[in-house]
Amino acid sequence: MLIASMNQAAFPNILVVMTQPDVEKQVTTEKQSIVRISDQADQTIGYNFLAVNELLPDLQFNGVQTLTEQQVAVLNEALVVAGFTGDLVADETPHIVVGYVQECDVHPDSDHMHVTQTQIAPDQTVQIVCGAANIAQGQKVIVATVGAVMPEGKIIWPGQLRGVQSDGMICAAREIGVAGAPAKGIMVLPDDWEVGREVTADAVAALLK
Template sequence: MLITSYNPAQMGDVLVAITKPDVATQATEKKEKIVRIYDVSSNETLGYNFFEVSELLSDLTDQGQVFLTEKQVAILNEALSQAGFEAELTVDMTPKFVVGHVAELAEHPDSDHLHIAKVEVDNGETLQIVCGAPNIEAGQNVVVAKVGAMMPNGALIWPGKLRGVDSFGMLCAARELALPNAPKARGILILDPAEFKVGTAFDFAKGARLFA
């Protein structure tokens, strides 16, 4: 897993690279212009901050979540090696917002409003996702934020549990996707299956036209 973000207006010339979720017992170590964040109990890397990253990646122009190429990740790994860290970053180009199909829907055993959905996504995969949207129904095409997605507000999607039930992603409302003129009422975005095919990356530009 590799989630990278770049926001020079707020953080300066720093690339944030996240490989695992935060834990309660974490610490940092700095070598040259790189800070490693790690789990104290296991010494597993949780992520890196690359300061003055434009010296390494002069072509880094996007803001918010950025998707690095193999070449860019190789440059970061070389910088890690030269600083004395392990070159452990791996490229992740898979789409994190995809069109899913709610194949099954069951009531949560410990909630009067949560549902347990089995959602078909890309690569023939089916995800279990707990959802509390009042308008969810079996048979719908929906937007799935998969594990590793960064929401427009900066929140990250990790595996979790809701009322004791495993959940591996999130079914998104239009406002959570920051689509223009999105309705404020609660409820996930339901997609027209003729326009949004199951297993494809969600097209934000097409989504932006839904409420125009």
């Protein structure tokens, strides 16, 4: 997983790369304008490239953006030169996709949540806990997979809800940025939408017209 972001107004030429969820106690190591952030077990959480314009001069954006394999290769080379491990892996797959709810069972420790087995690609099914009242087996739904960055900035990481593993989020239309969409309930998609297909706010908004 690789999430890259920039804020040119506040921090010019600094690329922030995240590979793991944040932790309270962090260790930082700086070498040659690169800061490695790790946990106390020395597992990499991410890197700050403090002079990314010297590595990727054409990289100009604000917010989150997908880096290409070529761009990630440049960053890995810089990490190795600085004395770090070039361990970044490019992630160009979409993270807001069509899912299919294969199973939907009552959460063992909740009066409103359900535990789903949701297919997010032809060869991949994940467990997702969902609290929406209208979730049901057999639906096509919007899924924010692990690694997704939601419009308000929330990052989807693996986690647990009431003690049950949940690897993703089944979304309402408003949660992916569809203005004026209903505030309650997940968005149920047409049956002919292909599992794994990228879902955009514009495409969903067109359905609601």
